[in-house]
Amino acid sequence: EPEVTQTPSHQVTQMGQEVILRCVPISNHLYFYWYRQILGQKVEFLVSFYNNEISEKSEIFDDQFSVERPDGSNFTLKIRSTKLEDSAMYFCASTGWRTVNEKLFFGSGTQLSVL
Amino acid sequence: AQSVTQLDSQVPVFEEAPVELRCNYSSSVSVYLFWYVQYPNQGLQLLLKYLSGSTLVESINGFEAEFNKSQTSFHLRKPSVHISDTAEYFCAVSARGTGGFKTIFGAGTRLFVKA
Numbered sequence: 001e002p003e004v005t006q007t008p009s010h011q012v013t014q015m016g017q018e019v020i021l022r023c024v025p026i027s028n029h030l031y032f033y034w035y036r037q038i039l040g041q042k043v044e045f046l047v048s049f050y051n052n053e054i055s056e057k058s059e060i061f062d063d064q065f066s067v068e069r070p071d072g073s074n075f076t077l078k079i080r081s082t083k084l085e086d087s088a089m090y091f092c093a094s095t096g097w098r099t100v101n102e103k104l105f106f107g108s109g110t111q112l113s114v115l
Numbered sequence: 116a117q118s119v120t121q122l123d124s125q126v127p128v129f130e131e132a133p134v135e136l137r138c139n140y141s142s143s144v145s146v147y148l149f150w151y152v153q154y155p156n157q158g159l160q161l162l163l164k165y166l167s168g169s170t171l172v173e174s175i176n177g178f179e180a181e182f183n184k185s186q187t188s189f190h191l192r193k194p195s196v197h198i199s200d201t202a203e204y205f206c207a208v209s210a211r212g213t214g215g216f217k218t219i220f221g222a223g224t225r226l227f228v229k230a
Contacts, residue, residue: 031216033218035220041222042205042220042221042222042223043159043205043220043223044220045217045218045219045220048216048217056217091158091159102147102164102166103149103161103164104159104161104218106151106158106159106160107158108157108158109158
């Protein structure tokens with residue numbers, strides 16, 4: 001089965017620094033998502049992206065966050081000035097037109113640690 | 116807006132015993148229901164889904180879930196668990212909102228199977 005790929009698997013950064021989390025969705029997919037999971041807590045929706053624009057975003061996704069699909073294959077999440085509370089596992093997901101009702105395909109996640 | 120409630124944060128059970136992980140949802144529109152599993156140090160994987168049709172859905176590894184519209188529930192069951200079933204299980208609801216489809220996750224239930 002095709003996979004969503006996320007890099008890096010672990011990212012350590014200093015508070016206030018910018019980080020970019022990278023995702024390569026499945027090639028023919030059209031809908032893209034970022035979720036995060038703070039240790040021991042629920043998986044939280046951050047943002048959905050379709051047709052090169054944000055479809056919906058949560059309250060968590062404030063001005064410090066941005067997403068981009070720069071080259072038609074990568075889907076990135078940028079945090080401009082990281083805070084301690086941004087430490088979490090970030091999951092990228094994608095789905096296609098045929099499967100949009102059926103399932104999300106998740107990457108293995110990027111563990112972000114803000115020191 | 117939709118929401119998901121998983122009533123049990125942890126469920127310890129002995130090997131070969133039956134288990135039920137509870138999930139209730141609320142939504143003002145028609146929803147699609149999912150169970151995802153997260154094994155230690157791994158990403159989220161789809162376990163089973165309800166889209167339409169038969170209210171009882173099954174996975175390839177012996178889990179089943181029943182959609183109960185009147186009780187707004189989608190409980191996950193397995194008649195005999197294995198050590199390898201130890202994982203975090205997330206109930207999820209997907210519905211179309213103003214920004215397209217969005218999937219919301221419950222807080223998760225940690226299933227711990229003991230020998």
